Ligand SMILES: Nc1ncnc2c1ncn2[C@@H]1O[C@H](COP(=O)(O)OP(=O)(O)O)[C@@H](O)[C@H]1O
Ligand SMILES: O=P(O)(O)OC[C@H]1O[C@](O)(COP(=O)(O)O)[C@@H](O)[C@@H]1O
């Protein structure tokens with residue numbers, strides 16, 4: 087077992103529901119194993135600006151049920167520079183950190199990898215992002231909650247869509263990944279789902295709309311991932327459809343940041359608790375430069391380098407399911 091005096095924890099990149107539960111689990115696992123936890127504010131920005139405090143078990147009381155991250159998150163440009171990372175490391179060393187737990191997405195893991203490579207500070211990644219776009223884990227913290235938030239919102243939109251002859255384009259988050267769009271599209275009964283991994287050309291899309299019309303559908307819901315550019319983005323696509331199908335009243339809803347908020351689901355709280363504990367246990371075992379995740383219900387470790395350079399594949403069978411159930 088590696089002797090650890092102090093371990094730091096931060097949240098970085100886009101916040102995700104369940105990050106608080108992951109901070110809590112990290113802090114409490116440290117205390118359980120006799121390590122002093124240090125909480126760092128505002129991600130890498132706080133590390134550079136030396137915003138950190140020793141925590142105790144009560145620091146993380148009453149946060150498991152809260153969305154967002156009480157430590158705050160940041161997208162920090164300075165940390166992308168070598169000089170920025172030197173400053174961050176100097177502060178980590180002065181605080182006597184023997185390891186760092188980084189709760190965030192692929193960008194945060196790239197930063198963690200560089201910090202470790204350049205300065206030798208052992209870093210462990212915990213996947214926290216609603217996008218579910220991290221290789222080496224079946225689920226990222228926040229994804230399940232976001233799915234449920236989106237489905238609830240689309241259900242409401244369906245009520246108005248069916249009360250009129252309306253065609254709704256609903257843009258969901260996912261800069262480069264279609265996992266949210268595909269799963270919420272199926273769960274909310276969407277007529278079509280557009281994702282960046284499998285961009286459909288506009289003609290094909292129009293054909294499937296025509297088919298829906300012929301099948302007697304008087305209203306439709308199309309779920310579009312924000313990263314999908316097949317039709318030039320949700321507004322351009324809606325204009326094209328309006329021209330071709332004057333019988334439909336076309337509406338666009340961009341769900342936006344509502345998808346990132348709210349109380350974490352039970353699934354996300356459990357996942358976050360598991361992974362926070364696993365991160366501390368990994369540091370104790372002498373691991374570094376890895377991410378902890380779950381595959382087939384087991385905690386697994388993946389080198390950060392692999393976690394950021396590979397991608398989870400969209401399940402083609404699920405795409406087919408979406409096509410079949412929307413006839
Ligand atoms: N290539 C990089 N080099 C160093 N740090 C990076 C790099 N990419 C991202 N980071 C750091 O991680 C932060 C979060 O990354 P970002 O991509 O915004 O979110 P996420 O971690 O959720 O993917 C960035 O603001 C930056 O401080
Ligand atoms: O709110 P921001 O910071 O502009 O970021 C929006 C992006 O953040 C996300 O919600 C999550 O992405 P990351 O986890 O990579 O930060 C994306 O789906 C979305 O494109």
Ligand SMILES: [Mg+2]
Pocket residue numbers: 099191192193215
């Ligand atoms: Mg990212």
